[in-house]
Amino acid sequence: MNAAPADQIRLLDVQSLDVRLTQLAHKRKNLPELAEIQTLEADLTQQRDLLVAAQTEESDTAREQTKAEQDVDQVRQRAARDQQRLDSGAVTSPKDLENLQREIASLAKRQADLEDVVLEVMERRESAQERARELTERVAAVQAKVNDAVARRDAAYAEIDTEAATVTKERELTVADIPADLLKLYDKLRAQQGGVGAARLYQRRCEGCRLELNITEINDVRAAAADKVLRCENCGRILVRTPDSGL
Incomplete structure (x- = not known):
């Protein structure tokens, strides 16, 4: 030739x-921001999963607390009715009085146990709420880092693409006469x-x-x-x- x-x-x-x-x-494909974004997004996914778990736990314990408080109210109302009967003097039979007093004492024990359950559930709910608040802040912080890295990546892309377009145009002009x-x-x-x-x-x-x-x-x-x-x-x-x- x-x-x-x-x-x-x-x-x-x-x-x-x-x-x-x-x-x-090569530079576009291997920008340091790409690895940074990948790492941050993996962290973000993990933090979001933990947040969902904490929110789910908070929701579950909220329902559990409502149920436990309803159980306490039911026992309290029954005990109040029994106490009212006892105080009214309507029960005169010694045996019935003894049974009524025994039931009131049993209900008091049951109420105390249920109130302990309510307190325990409340503590778990508050812990879940605090955990959810912390994770919400963490997710927001990681998301901000992702947004910053993405912005830097896009700025680098724009700079590279602009130069590549210029070089490509120059190449087109150079090969025109070959x-x-x-x-x-x-x-x-x-x-x-x-x-x-x-x-x-x-x-x-x-x-x-x-x-x-x-x-x-x-x-x-x-x-x-x-x-x-x-x-x-x-x-x-x-x-x-x-x-x-x-x-």
């Missing part, structure tokens, strides 16, 4: 632009060779594979016509001659 020396040198400009685009893509067959070969080699399709021959060394050409290869390069498209014998990339090639 033949191509004007100027077109071959222009390939180096395209290669430089492609390297920059690759760097920008022969299609030469550009096709370059793109093919770039895909095969880790993003580098053309390399400068600098001081007898291929800047693609960093290997120095041997004397036979140097002589072949010297003998080649200026418009001949050369390939590195070691890496296969397009080898572009410049005044600094050391020939």
Whole structure:
């Protein structure tokens, strides 16, 4: 393949632009904010799960407290009725009086036990409420960190995308005058060779594979016509001659 020396040198400009685009893509994919957001979102999910658990416990204990308080009221009302009967003098039979007094004492014991249950449930509910308040604050704090990291990520994305658009436009202008067959070969080699399709021959060394050409290869390069498209014998990339090639 033949191509004007100027077109071959222009390939180096395209290669430089492609390297920059690759760097920008890598930078975009590996922003530190991405790992930070991932860690924060995992923490946020965990804190939200804990908050839901605390809120569920608070709701359950609220219902449990209501039920326990209703049980206390029922026992208290029954004891009050029995006490009223006892105080009214309507019960005159010694046996009935004894049974009534025994029931009042039993109800008093039952009421005390139920009131203990109410207190225990109240303590668990207050603990759940406090836990829910703490977790609500924690969720809000982590969410704020997520929002900040997302904002920084988006700002970085915008900066990178702006530069990438500029470089892409410059590449389009640069390749416009390069022969299609030469550009096709370059793109093919770039895909095969880790993003580098053309390399400068600098001081007898291929800047693609960093290997120095041997004397036979140097002589072949010297003998080649200026418009001949050369390939590195070691890496296969397009080898572009410049005044600094050391020939």
